[in-house]
Amino acid sequence: MISTHALGKQYGNRAVVEGLDLHVPRGCVYGFLGPNGSGKSTTMKMLLSLVRPTTGEIRVMGRPVQRSTRRELLAHIGSLIESPPAYGHLTGRENMRLVRRLLNLTDDQITRAVRTVRLHDQLDKRVRDYSLGMKQRLGIAMALAREPRLLILDEPTNGLDPAGIDEIRRLLTQLAENGTTVMVSSHLLGEIDRTAGVLGILGNGRLLFQGTREQLFARSTPDVLIDTPEPHRAATLTADRHPARVDGASVRLSGLDDQATATVVARLARADVDIYGVRRQTQSLEDVFMALTGEGGL
């Protein structure tokens, strides 16, 4: 649905997005993740022609986005960037009426969009009296009304409570099941990782990972913990081959496969180090994300 090649944006002489090769498959939820300031919004704005790229190319539905195709391609994209776009002093219904006129849509299209986000019985309230979750859903309804093939949502779960987040997640899953491609950003892995079929992880404007949750998980290497009364001596004995850290009454070694573990244990045994236990500790997906984006990035 979207592919970019070497997409980049510079402000002054600072590159805020660099060398992005994004591949967003059709009909999936694509989770676009990265810490604050990593360039998610800038990238999404470039995809929507709201910010002009400094370098690279963008293709949407297989066609290059350029002056002659932009208008037609954008007509297939619904978006919600940063804060919800509705007027607070108007009701939900009045806001949706504006969208209908602006985009020349039918009443049916408006009704469907509002039902999809389950706001149909809240339409006569003023938007300023909506909860944050309701405002986000109205924003999504506004983006959905034109029945886009691609939906680009920038942090739609930001500031929502767990129930609100869950509601958005279910909505996105349902949209993708019905054939809409959804690209959704978040700075929190946990908010979208299970919903997204494909994840793109950004750090400092660069794509650090792109693939499925399982592929991301496959990158995690379990730590091996060796419990011993002499952790410092044990760490010194392994340090020439494997970086080791003393962790309480254990030595923690990263990235060891079964064979390397056996070799290390045999070596310690030959040096008469008492070994009380050998354990593996798997990383959580959150750990992998943090290791990838650095300092947790959150």
Ligand SMILES: Nc1ncnc2c1ncn2[C@@H]1O[C@H](COP(=O)(O)OP(=O)(O)OP(=O)(O)O)[C@@H](O)[C@H]1O
């Ligand atoms: N118009 C601009 N002029 C100069 N710098 C900008 C501009 N817009 C964004 N930046 C910078 O680009 C970097 C990336 O910003 P961006 O908003 O894309 O990040 P983000 O990943 O969306 O962050 P967040 O999670 O906080 O929304 C930031 O360092 C930001 O300060």
Ligand SMILES: [Mg+2]
């Ligand atoms: Mg942003």
